[in-house]
Amino acid sequence: MGVYSTVMEAITWYTGLSPTAFFTILFMMAMVYRTVCGMFVSPEDYNKPPIVTAPSNLGLDGANIDAPEPVQLGEMTEQELRTYNGSDPNKPILVSIRGQIYDVSAGRNFYGPGGPYAMFAGKECSRALALLSFKPVDINGNLEDLSEEDLVILEDWEYKFIEKYVKVGQLVPEKSTQQNEFRGEIKDNPVDECK
Numbered sequence: 001m002g003v004y005s006t007v008m009e010a011i012t013w014y015t016g017l018s019p020t021a022f023f024t025i026l027f028m029m030a031m032v033y034r035t036v037c038g039m040f041v042s043p044e045d046y047n048k049p050p051i052v053t054a055p056s057n058l059g060l061d062g063a064n065i066d067a068p069e070p071v072q073l074g075e076m077t078e079q080e081l082r083t084y085n086g087s088d089p090n091k092p093i094l095v096s097i098r099g100q101i102y103d104v105s106a107g108r109n110f111y112g113p114g115g116p117y118a119m120f121a122g123k124e125c126s127r128a129l130a131l132l133s134f135k136p137v138d139i140n141g142n143l144e145d146l147s148e149e150d151l152v153i154l155e156d157w158e159y160k161f162i163e164k165y166v167k168v169g170q171l172v173p174e175k176s177t178q179q180n181e182f183r184g185e186i187k188d189n190p191v192d193e194c195k
């Protein structure tokens with residue numbers, strides 16, 4: 001107790017401040033010192049590259065390394081492609097560019113439900129990419145009226161996809177209605193098939 005009151009009296013004697021005011025000022029000075037020091041880099045650290053931290057399941061290209069291995073799916077129609085839109089977690093997410101189908105499951109954070117590019121999942125999206133458009137009316141493979149510049153943009157996208165994702169199939173035209181009707185008939189009358 002004697003030491004405590006001697007120290008408090010000494011503080012008041014030397015600084016002219018009450019102990020409370022003295023410790024408050026001391027604390028504030030320490031905080032200012034810490035803040036100012038944090039604004040500078042030590043000479044040893046000056047030339048070190050910044051440490052970029054990413055979620056542990058993302059590779060350098062932002063692809064999810066935990067995504068299942070892509071499986072070759074061969075030919076499919078736009079209607080079939082639509083079922084690979086990320087709504088079924090057991091199916092891969094596919095995107096088609098110029099009729100080439102890519103497994104973009106590794107980019108689920110982009111194309112999965114709620115992702116910024118979910119509108120492209122399960123779709124042929126060449127036109128939208130060429131025009132940098134998110135309009136549903138542009139999410140198709142119609143390139144007819146596009147300019148040279150639009151096609152160059154599309155080509156850049158294509159390179160990006162070739163580099164980042166695995167091509168797993170090709171888009172084929174929808175079977176004609178006549179063909180479907182014919183198949184339906186065969187299914188309904190399987191005996192006729194053998195005639």
Ligand code: HEM
Pocket residue numbers: 061062104107110117128129131132133134164
């Ligand atoms: C406001 C404008 C936009 C911003 C700020 C933006 C931002 C981004 C960012 C940060 C990425 C990730 C880049 C990377 O991983 O390399 C990305 C990728 C992408 N963006 Fe955009 N974007 C914009 C507009 C667009 C438009 C207009 C389109 C097409 C219609 C588009 C389609 C895509 C696609 C397809 C990817 C690739 C995702 C992948 O790697 O699979 N973006 N965007």
